[in-house]
Amino acid sequence: MTNSNRLSGGQIDRTKPLNFQFDGKSFQGYQGDTLASALLANGVRLMGRSFKYHRPRGPMTAGSEEPNAIVELRTGAAQEPNTRATTAELFDGLVAKSQNRWPSLAFDAMAINDRLSNFLTAGFYYKTFMWPAAFWEKVYEPIIRKAAGLGTLSHDPDPDCYDKGFLHCDILVIGAGPAGLIAARTAARAGAQVILADEDFRMGGRLNAETFGIGDLGAPDWAAQQVAELASLPNVRLMTRTTVMGAYDHGIYGLVERITDHLPQSPAVKPRQILWRVYSKRAILAAGATERPIVFENNDRPGIMLAGSLRTYANRWAVTPAHQVAVFTNNDDGHRTAIDLITRGVTATVIDTRMDAKSLGDYETLAGGVVSDTAGRLGLTSVQVTLANGAQRSLSVGALGVSGGWNPNVHLTCHQRGRPAWDDRIHAFAPAGTLPAGMSVAGAANGVFGTHDALQSGHAAAIEAAASLGFAPQSIDIPDTRDAPVNLTPFWHVAGAKRAWVDQQNDVTAKDIKLAHQENFASVEHLKRYTTLGMATDQGKTSNIAGLAIMAEVAGKSIPEVGTTMFRPPYTPVALGALAGRSRDQDFRPTRKTPSHRWASEQGAVFVEVGLWLRAQYFPKPGETHWRQSVDREVLQTRKSVGICDVTTLGKIDVQGRDAAEFLNKIYANGFAKLPVGKTRYGLMLREDGIAMDDGTAARFADDHFVVTTTTANAVSVYRHMEFVRQCLCPDMDVHLISTTEAWAQYSVAGPNARKLLQKIVDPEFDISNDAFPYMACGDITVCGGLRARLFRISFSGELAYEIAVPTRYGDALIRRLLDAGQEFDAVVYGTEALGVMRIEKGHAAGNELNGTTTALNLGMGRMVSTKKDSIGATLSTRDGLNDPNALKLVGLRPVDRTKPVPAGSHIMTKGDPVDAAHDQGYVTSACYSPNLGHHIALAFVKSGDTRLGEVVRLVSPLTGVDHDVEIVSAHFIDPEGDRLRA
Amino acid sequence: MPDLAPITPLGNAHPITETYGPVTLSEVVDRALASVAARLDTGPDAMDNLAKYLGTPLPDVEQISGTTQQAFWIGPDQWMITADFATHETLATDLAQRTQGHFNVTEQTDAWCRFDLTGGQLADVFERLCPVNIRAKSNGTAVRTTIDHLGCSVLIFDQRHIAVMGPRSAAASLHHTLVTALRSVF
Secondary structure, three states: OOOOOEOOOOOOEEEEEEEEEEOOEEEEEEEOOEHHHHHHHOOOOOOEEOOOOOOEEOOOOOOOOOOOOEEEEOOHHHOEEEEEOOOOEOOOOEEEEEOOOOEOOOOEHHHHHHHOOOOOOOOHHHHHOOOOOOHHHHHHHHHHHHHOOOOOOOOOOOOOOEEEEEEEEEEEEEOOOHHHHHHHHHHHHOOOOEEEEOOOOOOOHHHHHOOOEEOOEEHHHHHHHHHHHHHOOOOEEEEOOEEEEEEOHHHEEEEEEEOOOOOOOOOOOOOOEEEEEEEEEEEEEOOOEEEOOOEOOOOOOOOEEEHHHHHHHHHHHOEOOOOEEEEEEOOHHHHHHHHHHHHOOOEEEEEEOOOOOOOOOOOEEEEOOEEEEEEOOOOOOEEEEEOOOOOEEEEEOOEEEEEOOEEEOOHHHHOOOOOOEEEOOOOEEEOOOOOOOOEEEOHHHHOOOOHHHHHHHHHHHHHHHHHHOOOOOOOOOOOOEOOOOOOOOOOOEOOOOOOOEEEOOOOEEHHHHHHHHHOOOOOHHHHHHHHOOOOOOOOOOOOHHHHHHHHHHHHOOOHHHHOOOOOOOOOOOOOHHHHHOOOOHHHOOOOEEOOOHHHHHHOOOEEEEEOOEEEEEEOOOOOOOOHHHHHHHHHHHHHHOOEEEEOOOOEEEEEEOOOHHHHHHHHEOOOOOOOOOOEEEEEEEEOOOOEEEEEEEEEEEEOOEEEEEEOOOOHHHHHHHHHHHHHHHOOOOOOEEEEOOOOEEEEEEEOOOHHHHHHOOEOOOOOOOOOOOOOOEEEEEEEOOOEEEEEEOOOOOOOOEEEEEEEHHHHHHHHHHHHHHHHHHOOEEOOHHHHHHHHHHHOOOOOOOOOOOOEOOOOOOHHHOOOOOOOOOOOHHHOHHHOOOOOEEEEEEEEOOOOOOOOOOOEEEOOOOOOOHHHEEEEEEEEEEEOOOOEEEEEEEEEOHHHOOOOEEEEEEOOOOEEEEEEEEOOOOOOOOOOOOOO | OOOOOOOOOOOOOOOOEEEEOOEEEEEEOOEEEEEEEEOOOOOHHHHHHHHHHHOOOOOOOOEEEOOOOEEEEEEOOEEEEEEEHHHHOOHHHHHHHHOOOOEEEEEOHHHEEEEEEEEOOHHHHHOOOOOOOHHHOOOOEEEEEEEOOEEEEEEEEEOOEEEEEEEHHHHHHHHHHHHHHHHHHO
16 A cells, blocks of 8 residues: 555655654655655544543644644654644654554553443542542552543653754844745845744745745745745855744744654754854744634544645645545635645545535535535544435545634744633634734734735734834835635534534534533633643643633633633643753763862772862771771771861852951951951851851951852852842942952861871971961962962861962872872872861861751850941841741760761650650761760750760760760860860 | 872862763863952053952953953952962962952852863754753853753853863852763764
């Protein structure tokens, strides 16, 4: 049956046959075919099963509005479900599969649903699956989902790559039909930068489906001529296979361009699709119109399709679903389908609802007739016609074209909540109200259905748009066209029809709509949600209007009184991969690497993500089989001799200006105005509401120059906060901020031998002895023979410690040099785990304690909030609620049984009290095993903790089964007097 | 001269040069950078003095000026100054001394990585990278933008030579992004 239904002509390349498979069977089509046209050419009308009732279905349309011919394309990881066969471009080797059927498309066991249709009406699920509640998610939903008509996923990662991009134009023309083509040409000739986008792989829109002439050319040839001229213009970008899927603010449109979907093999580095963000000054929507069906009994059999689509298959793809066809219409356009088919040797009969309808060619017209039923289990075999006189007549046909008129494609006009208005002239909703800024609508999308009128409309829209942008557009000649008016008399559905499908993708029937009204879901929005009308992936492009018409009839209203639901982006389904673009897997977000990254990698460091940074977590040595072994070694060696840690990730903000000190006084709760040059001070930053925001240090390098250090996690938010204060709260201050986090490689050198180690690399003219460079000193120095560097004597570990910074390009060399120089001290490099252990041992607060709920008082830093000056957050930190004498205080915890852990997240209960929220005494924020103390320790916030030192409390974590006693102790487990860091 | 060997932002001893179709992608490490920001009361005389020292007028919004020492606009009364690293490693110190009291100067040399793209069809590449309308920009334009989540400066010397400056720590990510776009086009 190879190409048994192929006609002559068409816009396919018969010199390029393409082999493909559908449900395991091999077929042949031609270059230029879609999957649907190629299957129809091969006599295949049955392409899918319906969503709910598993009814046999074939293509209803020839475009992106298709509700029925939904298939799975490709195999393996590249398998894509729920794809429209009517838009899938055929390529050699394409493998397609029908979906939502078992065991086969021809025999589907789930078709039993169709027999149970009386029970499966609208609202069936809501009414039936109510009890017991525990079954909702675990039993009912999986069963219903399995039974419903969705395709299957491969469950493998998408093997394709996707991209995003940005385009700019003066005028974006959406749709390359007659109005779009002439609009683009007019605007381009005026000198505007034009983008013409069309979802089809061949520009021309409806013209490719017609046989009438434009000027001296046939419609497809005229379209090709226009495209050729546009392609020759440097200011025009033609984008085929590109769907304008959304209209957004400020003239921005979302476009999805399919780059490789039509290729047998896509190059590995080429994106499959690109999501373009188009910045347009003006846009002309020339998206055409979608034909609407008439609703009648059993109107969903394979072979029943829209009349215009039947004509498209015949004219563009030289295909007919059958050689005996009928057309059911309420307008003259249906007759045009019959004429074109007859011209190609197909036998056609027209059933026209209009009593005065006449044949416009050599075929029979049944004026005043309606299709009252159809027959054919897996494909249409006959239609039952009720004639004007009430008599019945059966027509043996394999295809039926249905035309109930045309609806302008208003979707993009609604993406900014514009509401279309009913147009009595065309009996359809047309664009109205507030359109997206800069948009105008032309051609059939604006309800202008004649081709000549559409050309004029597109031309006029382009003239107006170009002129509005300052161009001087010239009129161009509008060619004569020889199409005919539609002459429509509204007819929505055949009276009495029950099993008549309105929304074929979601299996919504006329009966469902009447039921919704009967159960008082009469609002159009309620109707939509109760019946799911228009909620499938086609957004009801072929069904909404019929649904509204039926609702209007049962409600005794007009269609405009019923109203219409809202169209939202995307216009057609968009692959999630296209929305993600390059941002997936390891490229989901950028990675920041520290200056010592290369060295750390060489050492086999285990890295941890800290925000965007990759930091070395610990450095395993041979023989160490558990991370704790590495961390314990790093901690012990640092406290015993010297350790080095890359702390480049801490935020570094350069603060300069005459008012720099005053500015820091403003943002820090403690005072900075009197900090001497060459000194560093610990600072606590509060939010406006008095809650602690971040801590860090500020080093004064000159009267008008500070370097502020923030925590790694808060580097961006602190900088943003400081800029806000500078620009908005203190614009009169002479102060300037700039981030230098990236500019300097900074290492902590900590431990009793830290000074001795540094003295080996710091140039001899700089004295860093304890007297010359005491605790909290800072200054510019040089190292390793003249390299400019900064030295800070600050300590996070509690040891004698420095932080040394050099220009980042030398960071790799510096850590290697420090280790070389440190060999005599058995210097060790430590990672973030050891860093964390040592700061907990020392009792230093970090992100776990600065958790957005804690105050200076909680942190034991209440006295740091100066009352002698105004600083951000100082006033609100005096609120009663933040100064409760029973407030949480930062303390240390150690287990009574030293073998027990003290896990973070555990809660503290007074011994003897019930374990419940009402008796909660606080919670553990940070915990670790202290290799120096030989047991676990923790930092915790405990109510009045500072007065409860020595008290044994109960540590509980019902989720993890923790329940044992711990003792409240000082948070400073190591060197509470600070002798080490001042040594 | 310090006895330490520098590495490039991509972590190598030497900068990379790669070719994709008609475009050459080069890692640039031989430019010193310093930001200068005028203080609140800095007057026109101080501005002129800075311009004379640089040998170029201070550029206006989105503009680049200069040859030996180049400046590009980064904010109101703020510029980034670039010069040859070999001869201007201490650019920031020099500028601070020359403009003392009038400008806040901060060393930025190693805060940034820079990749230069030279060759044809660069606009086709950049339309997959950032929202800057490269085709509409004149020669000597500097634009601050975002490329794959990274805050970057794009310096359009001409349509066949465009530099991208991004955060040094994310050089590998930025390089990957540029290469992905180049491979996507060519």
